[in-house]
Amino acid sequence: MPRSTPPATVHDSLVLEPRDVRFDWSALPLHWIPDEPMATHTINVLHLLLPEGERWFVKVFKDALPLITDEQLREEVLGFIGQEAIHAEAHQEVLDHLLGQGLDPRPYVRQISWLFHRVLGDKPGLTPAQRRENTIERVAFVAAIEHFTAFLGNWALNSPGLDRAKADPTMLDLLRWHGAEEVEHRSVAYDLMVHLDPGYLRRVRGMAVSGPLLVHLWVRGARFMLAADPTLDGRIRPTWREARLIARRGLLPDPGRAVRSALRYFRPGYHPTQEGSSSQALAYLATSPAARAAATH
Known part of the structure; x- marks a missing residue:
C-alpha cells in the first residue's frame, strides 16, 4: 500500500498569523458581479458553507490538540485555528448582509449546521480509543476539504476575469x-492527518467522502441562492454547461481543473505544498486592504 510523504521538514518555517480583518458591506450590491447572478450566487455558496464548516474545523482541531507530539505542528494547528475562526465570522457578516437585502439564507444554513453538528459532530458514549479514532477520521475529512479550499484560494488569487x-x-x-490564507496554511490539516495516521487508506477515505459531499452541497447551494434571490423570480437555474461557459470567462473555477486537482490528492507522493504559491499568497496579504488595516490596529 502506498505511504504518504513524511512531512518532517515541510513546515519548518511556517508561522501562521490570524489577521483580525474587518469589511464594510453597506454598499455591497446583491449581484456583486454586475449582470452575473449565476456567477455571483455560485461563489456566494462559500458564505453558506464556510461559517458552520470552519467552526467545525476549529472544534475538530481543538479535539486533536492533545494527540499532537510535534511542537512545531502544534503551533501551526493553533495558528490554523485562529485563522479559521476569523474566516467563519467574515463570511457570517456577508450572510447577515444578504438577509438585509431580502435574500434569506437561513433555511439552507440550518441544513449545513445540522450536517456539521449532528452528522459530523461529537459522538456520545465513545471509549477513549473510539474517540481518538473518530477525531483522526474527522481530521482526514478536514484535510481533504482543505485541499479544495486551497484550490479555490489559488483560483481567487489568479482570477483577472473578476x-x-x-x-x-x-x-x-x-x-x-x-484565499491567500488558505494557500498559506494549506499543508496544516494534511500534515496533522499524516502525523496522527500516515496510512494511505485514511487519505483516500477522507477524499472519497468529502469530495462528492462538497460537490453535492455546492450544487444545492447554488440552486438555493438563485431560487431565493428576490430579483430573479426563479428564472435562472444553474447547469453544468452554463458553469463551464462562465468559467471560460474567468468568473468561476473551471470544473475540469477542480476534478484534476482532486485526483492529484490520490498520488502517493502528494503534498499540499505542490498546490499554489506561498510567496504569491503572502504578497497578496501584504497588499490586501483588509489585512493591512488589521495590521495597524
Missing part, C-alpha cells in the same frame, strides 16, 4: 484575503 467584470472590490478583497 476584475474585468468589475466585481465589487470589497468582496474581491474578502475572497483573495481568505
Whole structure:
C-alpha cells in the first residue's frame, strides 16, 4: 500500500498569523458581479458553507490538540485555528448582509449546521480509543476539504476575469484575503492527518467522502441562492454547461481543473505544498486592504 510523504521538514518555517480583518458591506450590491447572478450566487455558496464548516474545523482541531507530539505542528494547528475562526465570522457578516437585502439564507444554513453538528459532530458514549479514532477520521475529512479550499484560494488569487467584470472590490478583497490564507496554511490539516495516521487508506477515505459531499452541497447551494434571490423570480437555474461557459470567462473555477486537482490528492507522493504559491499568497496579504488595516490596529 502506498505511504504518504513524511512531512518532517515541510513546515519548518511556517508561522501562521490570524489577521483580525474587518469589511464594510453597506454598499455591497446583491449581484456583486454586475449582470452575473449565476456567477455571483455560485461563489456566494462559500458564505453558506464556510461559517458552520470552519467552526467545525476549529472544534475538530481543538479535539486533536492533545494527540499532537510535534511542537512545531502544534503551533501551526493553533495558528490554523485562529485563522479559521476569523474566516467563519467574515463570511457570517456577508450572510447577515444578504438577509438585509431580502435574500434569506437561513433555511439552507440550518441544513449545513445540522450536517456539521449532528452528522459530523461529537459522538456520545465513545471509549477513549473510539474517540481518538473518530477525531483522526474527522481530521482526514478536514484535510481533504482543505485541499479544495486551497484550490479555490489559488483560483481567487489568479482570477483577472473578476476584475474585468468589475466585481465589487470589497468582496474581491474578502475572497483573495481568505484565499491567500488558505494557500498559506494549506499543508496544516494534511500534515496533522499524516502525523496522527500516515496510512494511505485514511487519505483516500477522507477524499472519497468529502469530495462528492462538497460537490453535492455546492450544487444545492447554488440552486438555493438563485431560487431565493428576490430579483430573479426563479428564472435562472444553474447547469453544468452554463458553469463551464462562465468559467471560460474567468468568473468561476473551471470544473475540469477542480476534478484534476482532486485526483492529484490520490498520488502517493502528494503534498499540499505542490498546490499554489506561498510567496504569491503572502504578497497578496501584504497588499490586501483588509489585512493591512488589521495590521495597524
